[in-house]
Amino acid sequence: MIEFQNVRKVYPNGTVGLDGVNLTIGRGEFVVIVGLSGAGKSTLLRSINRLVDITEGDILIDGRSIVQAGPKELRRMRRDIGMVFQSFNLVRRMSVLRNVLAGRVAYHPAWRSILGLFPEADLRLAFDALRRVGLEDKAFVRADQLSGGQQQRVSIARALAQQPKILLADEPVASLDPVTTDVIMNDLKRINRELGITTVVNLHVVDLARRFADRIIGLKAGRIVFDGPVEAATDDVFAEIYGRELASAGWTPGGGTKAEGTPAADRRPEFGAATEAPAKAVPATDRKPDPGPGPGASAGGRLAAAPPPAPPAPGMSAFRLPDGVPAGDPPVMERSGERSVLP
């Protein structure tokens, strides 16, 4: 659970990044933050893991303040928060596997990570994370040999290797083509549902926000101007978030925002259901591809309703699978110490 309490951020040059933000994001939610460039999307996202230090207010992660955490405590808390960046941020000269293992460094003493002495359980985790993004066969390839979309999937795998409770994605598809964008967004959404990881994504494309979000938060000049389920985010709402700029950029309300035109080639079967009916306000129950309730999928009353049932016992893996995940998917990626199923 992420809680913003009267958060305000003023940059040294006087720019107001966030202004009186109060926000609660429940466990397992898939939240998309939309807004113009400079509206404060990145500031909001980066204040969650304190890549940005806020000026006023407090941010609680599962009830603990990350704002007041000391250096060691901060590193502990960051370990549970994975992050995906617009520019992938891989060490391009290193192998894919070593890049994914970078997600494990916070679990070990520095010298072990630097010498690359990861326990076998970590290797299993890394391979499992790669399998989840469909890149296990690229493990020993140098990262700069991969395409942009593949690199972004490696960076998702790196975040997953952290076994995070929260996944932050800062414009994860802004430098990718439309087809690859779909692959990445589907990966994020599938991981959110399969593993119940709370996911917060910054996007600036209205169409994408509509298709993938469960809940949309609109930012304008550092203030939250909209917060609600995707069904409630009408054209008028977007027009409000984006202001006149949207209209002058040739966007027509109700014009369908070219949602249906994506080629099916690279689409993952898991989320076919979600991508087929994008812009329409479909009841959540119809959109669930998997039977049974899971934390991510069951968020029927996403915004107002209480967070999903039965929070896991403390110390349990963030990678526990929600009940009701299709039986064909073996429960792998438990805590690093435990057995893990390799493909």
Place this chain on the structure above:
Amino acid sequence: MKGTLKPPEAALPRPPRAYKRWASALLFAAALVASGWHLGLDFGRLVSGSGPMLRLFRAFLSPNWPYMLKVLPAVFETIRMAVLGTTLGALMSVPVIFAAARNVTPNRFVYGLARGVMNVLRTIPELLFAALFVALVGLGPTAGILAITVFSFGIIAKLTSEAVEAIDPGPLEALWAGGASRPVLFGYAVVPQVLPAFISYTLYTFEINVRAATVLGLVGAGGIGVMLNTAMKLLQYDKAASIILLIFAVVLLIEALSQSLRRRIA
């Protein structure tokens, strides 16, 4: 024909005037002539000195092969000096490389100090260091090795610290966001990014050093230069020519080797 480009009727736009360029060229030429005149540059001396030159040239055409074998040990000594000096210099440069990179050394004092040391070292030519160390530790290869060490230290530290400043900060940010500590950022994201540059610059410095090491003998700091100096002083042009030819071959060989290595690293 529709749609083809037609030459415009009106006058073409003219580029800005080039008189500044002409003035600069003229000024430069004047400075050259003035300098030559002031220093008493006399190409006639080339003609008057043609006697020894011809002898040297003739000697080049018929090198003293047996003598070449005799100087071979000195050639190896020169190469060993370059290897030792470059390696020691590279090792010494490691801490300074990072201290002199602004993005990994936020402390301004440390940064300024490292930069200062590097810049001062690089203003002093290798031969001067050699002369200095001969005075300190006496004649012989030790003085040469020390000179090469200090010289290599300056170049490698300077070039590689610039490579450190040019690394991609993205991976550091990603590790930092994932809870990594500073030593991990350093070992996991900084070092892998600059290691190829470090190795490449060290090899490049080695190339320079082999060439430089041949000259260090002129001030008595060991290597093939000692023999070359002696041969020239005794007017033994055939021997001098043999030595120069040998140096030529060795330098070419080592440069080719090092360059092929560097190409593979890049």
